[in-house]
Amino acid sequence: MSILVVGSVAFDTLKTPYGERQKILGGAATYFSLSASYFADVRVVAVVGTDFTAENEAVMKNRGIDTRGIQHAKGKTFHWSGEYGENVNEAKTLSTELNVFEKFEPYIPTEYDDTDFLFLANIDPVLQTRVRDAMQNVRLVGGDTMNYWISGQPENLDKMLKRVDILLINDGEAKMLAGDNSLPRAAHKVLERGPRALVVKHGEYGATIFFRDGEFAGGRHPFRAPALPLDEVRDPTGAGDSFAGGFMGYIASQGEVNRRVLKRAMFYGSVMGSFSVERFGTERLQSLTREEIDERFKVFRELTHLD
Amino acid sequence: MSILVVGSVAFDTLKTPYGERQKILGGAATYFSLSASYFADVRVVAVVGTDFTAENEAVMKNRGIDTRGIQHAKGKTFHWSGEYGENVNEAKTLSTELNVFEKFEPYIPTEYDDTDFLFLANIDPVLQTRVRDAMQNVRLVGGDTMNYWISGQPENLDKMLKRVDILLINDGEAKMLAGDNSLPRAAHKVLERGPRALVVKHGEYGATIFFRDGEFAGGRHPFRAPALPLDEVRDPTGAGDSFAGGFMGYIASQGEVNRRVLKRAMFYGSVMGSFSVERFGTERLQSLTREEIDERFKVFRELTHLD
Numbered sequence: 001m002s003i004l005v006v007g008s009v010a011f012d013t014l015k016t017p018y019g020e021r022q023k024i025l026g027g028a029a030t031y032f033s034l035s036a037s038y039f040a041d042v043r044v045v046a047v048v049g050t051d052f053t054a055e056n057e058a059v060m061k062n063r064g065i066d067t068r069g070i071q072h073a074k075g076k077t078f079h080w081s082g083e084y085g086e087n088v089n090e091a092k093t094l095s096t097e098l099n100v101f102e103k104f105e106p107y108i109p110t111e112y113d114d115t116d117f118l119f120l121a122n123i124d125p126v127l128q129t130r131v132r133d134a135m136q137n138v139r140l141v142g143g144d145t146m147n148y149w150i151s152g153q154p155e156n157l158d159k160m161l162k163r164v165d166i167l168l169i170n171d172g173e174a175k176m177l178a179g180d181n182s183l184p185r186a187a188h189k190v191l192e193r194g195p196r197a198l199v200v201k202h203g204e205y206g207a208t209i210f211f212r213d214g215e216f217a218g219g220r221h222p223f224r225a226p227a228l229p230l231d232e233v234r235d236p237t238g239a240g241d242s243f244a245g246g247f248m249g250y251i252a253s254q255g256e257v258n259r260r261v262l263k264r265a266m267f268y269g270s271v272m273g274s275f276s277v278e279r280f281g282t283e284r285l286q287s288l289t290r291e292e293i294d295e296r297f298k299v300f301r302e303l304t305h306l307d
Numbered sequence: 308m309s310i311l312v313v314g315s316v317a318f319d320t321l322k323t324p325y326g327e328r329q330k331i332l333g334g335a336a337t338y339f340s341l342s343a344s345y346f347a348d349v350r351v352v353a354v355v356g357t358d359f360t361a362e363n364e365a366v367m368k369n370r371g372i373d374t375r376g377i378q379h380a381k382g383k384t385f386h387w388s389g390e391y392g393e394n395v396n397e398a399k400t401l402s403t404e405l406n407v408f409e410k411f412e413p414y415i416p417t418e419y420d421d422t423d424f425l426f427l428a429n430i431d432p433v434l435q436t437r438v439r440d441a442m443q444n445v446r447l448v449g450g451d452t453m454n455y456w457i458s459g460q461p462e463n464l465d466k467m468l469k470r471v472d473i474l475l476i477n478d479g480e481a482k483m484l485a486g487d488n489s490l491p492r493a494a495h496k497v498l499e500r501g502p503r504a505l506v507v508k509h510g511e512y513g514a515t516i517f518f519r520d521g522e523f524a525g526g527r528h529p530f531r532a533p534a535l536p537l538d539e540v541r542d543p544t545g546a547g548d549s550f551a552g553g554f555m556g557y558i559a560s561q562g563e564v565n566r567r568v569l570k571r572a573m574f575y576g577s578v579m580g581s582f583s584v585e586r587f588g589t590e591r592l593q594s595l596t597r598e599e600i601d602e603r604f605k606v607f608r609e610l611t612h613l614d
Contacts, residue, residue, distance in 0.1 A: 086488040087488065181393040182537075182539070182540070183511065183536060184536035184537060184538045185538050185539075187536070188538075205509055205512035206531075208536060210536075221606070221609055221610065222536050222610060223609075223610060223611070224513075224533045224536075224610050224611055226531045226533075229490060229494075229515060229517075229529050229531075230491060231489060231491045231492050232489070233489070263613050264613060267613065299528070302528055302530075303528065303530060303531050304530070304531055304611045305611070305612055305613070306567075306574065
């Protein structure tokens with residue numbers, strides 16, 4: 001099965017307690033596509049500048065990712081700069097240079113028309129809705145958003161929420177979106193606004209999927225996947241997008257989308273997130289094997305299962 | 308099997324977003340013993356003042372708890388007053404009147420000499436060590452502590468750590484105790500100082516048990532239990548002590564202490580914590596049935612298990 005991700009490809013300059021890196025390959029679509037590439041055929045729609053090299057693009061191509069949807073525009077590639085302190089759950093943004101990403105107009109190549117699954121990474125909800133409208137035949141749509149759109153574009157976001165099947169956000173975003181400080185209550189308020197399921201990512205504590213009653217052949221009971229207690233989180237950048245890539249990628253690898261598949265997708269999402277943070281940037285996601293992934297899946301099972 | 312808890316019995320005056328209560332029955336030993344009473348024979352060593360009524364004591368006696376170890380001293384009972392805001396994970400202490408608890412000298416009645424399991428609730432580590440020394444024949448010792456002792460009495464706490472088998476604390480306490488902001492690293496530093504296992508409570512995200520390699524017939528792999536996503540947390544007071552009561556109580560109900568038992572104990576701890584916060588004070592813990600407990604255990608299993 002094929003999956004299309006629309007989102008940012010970027011360069012990241014970052015500092016963590018373990019070191020620093022200048023202008024390394026990053027961006028939500030990059031982390032997502034590398035992560036999903038271990039499960040499904042991945043296609044990318046994004047925009048990069050003239051400073052984006054063939055070597056950069058080869059990182060994706062080497063994983064079999066279809067990069068024909070990456071537009072090359074005049075100007076510089078999106079550049080994010082940030083720092084992580086002792087608490088790796090919180091990034092301090094030092095600068096955000098949108099560059100060519102500021103005028104990003106997603107264009108879907110006709111070769112992508114037969115795509116089965118769609119993931120709308122964190123971009124302007126107007127663009128997310130437009131892409132979704134252009135991809136009427138996909139079987140399932142996942143989406144992400146952030147505080148900036150929640151507070152700045154509530155009406156456009158509301159339209160987008162009605163068009164995604166599964167929304168993936170973090171605790172703070174879920175509470176902000178619902179205007180409710182109780183996470184389970186916030187989750188169900190978000191579900192009333194459109195998505196059939198909501199994945200809330202808790203950082204080092206894992207993630208929970210909440211369901212609208214009756215959707216995906218089941219009731220209201222949520223499901224929780226742990227995160228792996230890792231001694232050393234070298235670089236948390238992209239952990240959420242790697243989670244989304246594993247989650248959506250695993251779904252795309254399966255014949256149908258039901259509770260059984262979604263529970264396993266939560267585990268595979270956590271597995272990919274745990275690999276991502278072990279090294280800087282996308283390094284770890286470039287060189288995995290499916291055996292390593294399934295081995296870690298077993299570790300997650302041992303971490304949570306009674307028998 | 309029998310289990311003895313040594314700790315505080317108190318009155319709590321508290322306010323949460325759901326209401327307020329004046330001088331209701333509380334204290335670590337109270338929550339612990341009520342919670343553990345669904346699994347084992349519970350004995351309590353504590354001190355109360357002249358304002359502690361027969362009706363107060365009947366709350367414990369009605370659950371079959373042996374209260375012969377409760378000393379009645381001249382003066383008032385320990386009185387804690389606090390408030391919870393929108394974030395139920397953080398209590399704001401308004402006042403702490405130690406009263407008779409300030410001069411608490413745990414005295415173990417001879418009738419308690421045959422006790423099988425011991426839990427040292429959060430009191431002065433010097434007293435914890437003294438009680439532990441007086442109970443040489445117990446099969447397993449659990450213990451709690453808090454930031455106040457971690458920063459104020461590091462040497463006495465170190466002695467106590469060498470005498471407990473399983474320490475139960477929260478994330479902040481574990482990181483402070485180890486002087487390390489990475490939880491898994493902090494956990495293993497704590498384990499090097501004495502305990503064979505460490506339970507770290509994450510509030511609404513559940514709890515993780517870390518093991519010293521080889522202890523309890525297993526390796527270094529941790530195990531994580533979730534917390535139940537509850538729409539309404541009416542009163543978080545005592546959640547950690549209720550967890551400890553379910554955890555230690557379940558262990559005491561089993562023939563031996565191995566990984567299988569400890570994993571289930573983590574779930575039963577979470578189950579009892581989830582009941583405790585549903586109503587104010589100890590109300591919910593007074594009126595449970597074992598059927599309700601096992602029913603919720605199943606919900607926890609569904610929340611985490613793939614099949």
